[in-house]
Amino acid sequence: FTLLFPVILLFIFGSVFQDTIAPGVTFSQYFVAGMIASGLVNTGFQQLAITIPMERDDGTLKRLRGTPMSVTSYFIGKALLVTILMIIQTALLLFFGSVVFDLNLPSDPQLWWNFAWLVILGSACSTVLGIAFSVVPKSGRGASAVVSPIVIILQFFSGVFFVFTSLPDWMQQFAALFPLKWLTQGMRSVFLPDDFATQEVAQSWEIGKTAIVLVIWLIVGLFFAIRTFKWSRE
Known part of the structure; x- marks a missing residue:
């Protein structure tokens, strides 16, 4: 379901809203x-922030603690799992986007390089933030009710479901504090025409700023993930 949900949303929204928002x-x-x-956030942050509390409650993490596995190894394992899922999900979205909705895949190697580091950095950032946030839900059963609304709000505020510049200024400023806004903008720089950059708030793609924001969130997320991670609730 995690893999297919973004594809389902793509079919629904893409089929209903087909208006031209800019030339081409x-x-x-x-x-x-x-x-x-958004798929990077769903597969990384949302999935981990929900499943880790469940693993903590059902004793999975406690059993792992009794093995030679270190916290670092656990983090790396989760990161690899998230990366594999993200690669599959992204491939599905690119396939259906190009076949069904005429998404133009880049011909410039530089754009594919930008896409690669956006996926890698976005995946890493989303993973550590999901692990860090996993201490917030009080139980595995209630984790989804805590995490999912946050993700949905950020999706609405970050220009996933609406053109970002059509949102109120306060929403734009709020979204700019979080990585999803910068990930969506970065992906637009890869798959939309160069002249669409004039439709952005800064009238440019701000690729350098995007990288800086994601790195900052990666460092912050890693710090809190290491400091707050618990094998059990005791």
Whole structure:
């Protein structure tokens, strides 16, 4: 379900909203870029922030603690799992986006390089933030009710479901504090025409700033993940 949910949303929103939002750009194409970025957050942050409390409650983490596995190894294992799922999910979104909604895949190697580091950095950032946030839910059963609304709100505020510049200024400023806004903008820089950059708030893709924001969140997330991670609730 985690893999297919973004694809299902892509079909629903992409089929309903097909208006042209700029010369040569339809909302469907805009939405594909947003869903790729959102998929990184769903598969990393949301999935881990929900499943880790469940593993903590059912004793899985406690049993792992009794093995030679270190916290670092656990983090790496989760990161690899998230990366594999993200690669599959992104491939599905790119396939259906290009076949069904005429998403233009880049021909410039530099754009594919940008796409690669956005996925890697976004995946790492999402993973450590999900691990760090996993201490917030009081139980595994209630984790989804805590985590899912946060992700949905960030998706609405970050230009996943709507054109970002059409949102109120306060929403734009709030979203700019979090990595999802920058991931969606970065993905748009890869898959939308260069001249669409003038439609962004800063009238440019701000690739350098995107990298800086993601690195900062990666460091913050890693710090809190290491400091707050618990094998059990005791």
